[in-house]
Amino acid sequence: xxxxxxxxxxxxxxxxxxxxKVRVVDGLNLEIRxxxxxxxxxxxxxGKTTTLKLINGLLHPTSGSIRIFGQDHRNVxxxxxxxxxxxxxxxxxxxxxxEFLDFYAxxxxxxxxxRRVRVRRLLERVGLAARAAEPLRKFSKGMTQRLGMAQxxxxxxxxxxxxxxxxxxxxxxxxxxxxxxxxxxxEGRTVFFSSHLxxxxxxxxDRVGILVSGRxxxxxxxxxxxEMTSPASDLRVSGISEETFxxxxxxxxxxxxxxxxxxxxxxxxxxxxxxxxxxxADGGRIISIVPKxxxxxxxxxxxxxxxxxxxxxLEVDRF
Amino acid sequence: xxxxxxxVNTFREAVRDKVLYSLLFFAxxxxxxxxxxxxxxxxxxxxxxxxxxxxxxxxxxxxxAAFVGIGLVSKEIERRTIFTIVSKPVSxxxxxxxxYLGLVLTLAVEVAxxxxxxxxxxxxxxxxxxxxxxxxxxxIFMELSVVTAVAIFFSSFSTAFxxxxxxxxxxxxxxxTPDLRVFGERSGxxxxxxxxxxxxxxxxxxxxxxKEQVVHGIPVAAEFMALxxxxxxxxxxxxxxxATLVFERRDFV
Numbered sequence: 020x021x022x023x024x025x026x027x028x029x030x031x032x033x034x035x036x037x038x039x040k041v042r043v044v045d046g047l048n049l050e051i052r053x054x055x056x057x058x059x060x061x062x063x064x065x066g067k068t069t070t071l072k073l074i075n076g077l078l079h080p081t082s083g084s085i086r087i088f089g090q091d092h093r094n095v096x097x098x099x100x101x102x103x104x105x106x107x108x109x110x111x112x113x114x115x116x117x118e119f120l121d122f123y124a125x126x127x128x129x130x131x132x133x134r135r136v137r138v139r140r141l142l143e144r145v146g147l148a149a150r151a152a153e154p155l156r157k158f159s160k161g162m163t164q165r166l167g168m169a170q171x172x173x174x175x176x177x178x179x180x181x182x183x184x185x186x187x188x189x190x191x192x193x194x195x196x197x198x199x200x201x202x203x204x205x206e207g208r209t210v211f212f213s214s215h216l217x218x219x220x221x222x223x224x225d226r227v228g229i230l231v232s233g234r235x236x237x238x239x240x241x242x243x244x245x246e247m248t249s250p251a252s253d254l255r256v257s258g259i260s261e262e263t264f265x266x267x268x269x270x271x272x273x274x275x276x277x278x279x280x281x282x283x284x285x286x287x288x289x290x291x292x293x294x295x296x297x298x299x300a301d302g303g304r305i306i307s308i309v310p311k312x313x314x315x316x317x318x319x320x321x322x323x324x325x326x327x328x329x330x331x332x333l334e335v336d337r338f
Numbered sequence: 339x340x341x342x343x344x345x346v347n348t349f350r351e352a353v354r355d356k357v358l359y360s361l362l363f364f365a366x367x368x369x370x371x372x373x374x375x376x377x378x379x380x381x382x383x384x385x386x387x388x389x390x391x392x393x394x395x396x397x398x399x400x401x402x403a404a405f406v407g408i409g410l411v412s413k414e415i416e417r418r419t420i421f422t423i424v425s426k427p428v429s430x431x432x433x434x435x436x437x438y439l440g441l442v443l444t445l446a447v448e449v450a451x452x453x454x455x456x457x458x459x460x461x462x463x464x465x466x467x468x469x470x471x472x473x474x475x476x477x478i479f480m481e482l483s484v485v486t487a488v489a490i491f492f493s494s495f496s497t498a499f500x501x502x503x504x505x506x507x508x509x510x511x512x513x514x515t516p517d518l519r520v521f522g523e524r525s526g527x528x529x530x531x532x533x534x535x536x537x538x539x540x541x542x543x544x545x546x547x548x549k550e551q552v553v554h555g556i557p558v559a560a561e562f563m564a565l566x567x568x569x570x571x572x573x574x575x576x577x578x579x580x581a582t583l584v585f586e587r588r589d590f591v
Contacts, residue, residue: 032591072421072590072591075421075424075425076424076425077420077421077424077425077589077590078589078590078591079587079589095427095428095429096427098425098426098427099427101425103421103422103425105418105421105422105425107418108418108421108422109417109418109419110419110422111347111351111419113350113351113354113355114347114350118350122343122347123422123426125339125340125342125343126340126343126344126423126426126427126428127426127427128339128340128427167422170422
């Protein structure tokens with residue numbers, strides 16, 4: 020079942036002085052399946068935040084449709100099934116963490132007794148239980164981000180939308196947020212998050228979409244995509260004859276000789292098996308075989324790099 | 339429940355704002371100062387206490403309505419706290435109404451504190467004026483409710499600074515709308531149309547001013563009071579509906 024479906028989404032902004040129209044989202048099509056974790060990548064100014072704001076009703080689309088669980092995204096009942104964490108969130112700093120979450124719980128019409136239980140449980144989940152009575156003005160960026168995660172989960176949402184949830188966090192904070200996302204997936208929730216921290220996306224996502232200049236240039240199953248694009252392997256051997264080395268060199272993408280060891284990058288066209296047989300027949304020793312996968316970063320750079328220079332022009336105000 | 343949650347949160351924000359306390363402090367200090375002035379003006383004692391007391395409640399109430407009011411909506415947008423509210427199952431109209439009611443609640447508490455000081459003094463120096471003064475305070479509160487709606491309306495599409503400026507301008511002109519009409523009648527056609535339009539579009543705040551009558555002991559007709567309240571409620575409702583329509587169309591970039 021589809022959790023979120025975006026069709027032909029367009030968003031234009033007018034520059035404040037020249038009134039020139041700038042297209043930030045340009046005919047975007049996107050489909051997020053229920054229960055999956057979807058990473059939304061793209062260079063700065065590609066329109067990621069604008070897309071998430073359109074989905075959450077903060078911006079009105081110029082054209083196109085957004086449907087959440089089959090219904091229009093502006094439907095109040097549908098909003099009750101969604102949790103949203105905006106980028107660099109700023110919250111009411113005069114409230115304590117407990118008052119803050121209680122306020123958001125009230126916006127979902129949750130009863131007082133349930134609110135108390137949920138607030139306590141969520142504060143524990145994001146590691147802020149000990150700071151429950153402290154005003155938010157005393158919170159660090161990392162703590163604010165974690166509290167932001169808690170407010171996005173206060174309604175136990177089926178679809179969680181997070182805009183750069185790991186930005187500005189230290190490695191421990193990033194790990195904590197990653198763990199929460201993994202837990203959400205385990206609970207059967209759909210997670211859709213934008214990020215420019217590619218290793219984090221690679222680690223926890225089922226599928227990724229790469230947004231470039233307001234259009235999705237890539238939407239694929241992450242692991243299949245990585246396997247499909249990079250079947251090469253690194254082979255380390257030693258104790259082979261000159262003749263075997265020449266054949267190994269001919270079958271490899273490149274070879275490096277380091278003392279008694281030879282390191283060969285072998286293409287994934289069945290050459291590895293041939294070379295293993297060859298080395299064994301020659302009485303050589305196979306030290307290691309490491310299958311290489313193309314990294315998400317290299318896919319991202321290939322998709323987004325040509326557009327990166329143009330995209331800087333699109334950075335109008337706070338898109 | 340959602341409107342109530344936003345209203346209570348707005349009230350909480352206002353009462354945790356130091357500006358409110360500074361304004362309240364000055365208002366009470368001015369009401370207290372009327373006792374000193376009272377001793378200087380022989381024969382005019384009750385007039386000074388009543389005049390200064392009602393004026394303090396009105397002026398400081400307006401300042402709170404305008405400056406705390408515009409801040410409360412504009413700040414939500416400037417600080418981007420609105421992002422997490424609008425993405426929740428809360429309509430924009432619900433947000434505007436909650437903000438408005440929270441601010442009216444703040445004003446009610448603030449007017450109640452100032453009135454308690456003022457009425458205590460009035461009870462000491464002229465207890466017969468306490469009841470008429472209460473009616474005057476009631477209408478001042480209605481005026482403040484209208485000014486708050488004006489502030490919310492402007493801040494639904496403008497910056498905090500401009501909203502404050504516009505609100506104070508409306509408050510000022512609102513006290514002279516009948517004069518505006520008289521001025522138009524003596525001018526050319528175009529000017530007459532303009533003044534006629536402003537007369538009907540801007541709130542006639544004189545409808546809420548019975549200070550003179552209270553000071554001079556002139557009775558005020560119950561019909562006038564009732565009509566003023568109905569006028570205020572209709573004006574507030576129209577402004578909130580228009581503010582909601584404007585807010586509905588707004589993009590939060």
